[in-house]
Amino acid sequence: MTSANAPFVPPGSGWPGDPATPATPVAHTPDEVRALAAEAPTLHELCARQSVCRACPRLVEWREQVAVRRRRAYADQEYWGRPVPGWGDEEPRVLIVGLAPAAHGGNRTGRIFTGDRSGDWLFASLHRTGLAARPTSVHAADGQRLLGARMAATVRCAPPDNKPTPAERAACLPWLEREVAEAAGSVRVVVALGGYAWQGMWPALRKAGYGLPRPRPAFGHGAEVPLIPPEGTPFDRVTLLGCYHPSQQNTFTGRVTEEMLDAVFGRARRLAE
């Protein structure tokens, strides 16, 4: 008799890159997300707290249901089944932000953009442009590293149909706000992958103290917006770049090509230097 699939990986049980331990405090409400994000003493602890959050009942149920049922191709693999925390350089020059993890990608591997088709396109481009050590990102112990870059999501749990509700986005925002604030001392370029990430970054950047243009410029591939970094930052310009999301829909239809991704990440790399 086989045992039932687990709904999530217990914190601190040996999953590669798991930032949490059994003692990591768990947020059960949006108020607790705000408090735990604000009080996290380090970026590592912030990510640990992100990775055990249970503040959105619909998303918790969905991510764990996916982990139990699994896709046939991954039936023999344990699923992460938890929020996917920020990942990469602790003092990044380039911050890359997406909408949310994929049900059988980040929700399976525990690492953002890892183990799905979007990630295949993204990491191949990041490698070609010098921002990732390897051209692929398939599982949390594959040795992949970001080079001077960091990745985060505006919503940390895989949502049904890739569509988080406005309330879920609002609940998750404090995790991103604090991560953006922690990285502000080194970040020269922010890349928003897709229009939702572009929208989601705005309040996080404002809260972290960035000076933003009004009205908000429209999202587009290659859109470039100068931002004023928070007071006390040792440089005077940060750039927000728009990039179409390398979703299967976009790559299949040719809306996004390898050249288009390389153009944005090559630009990000040059600006960051």
Ligand code: SF4
């Ligand atoms: S989406 Fe964000 S706030 Fe909601 S449960 Fe996941 S990590 Fe917590």
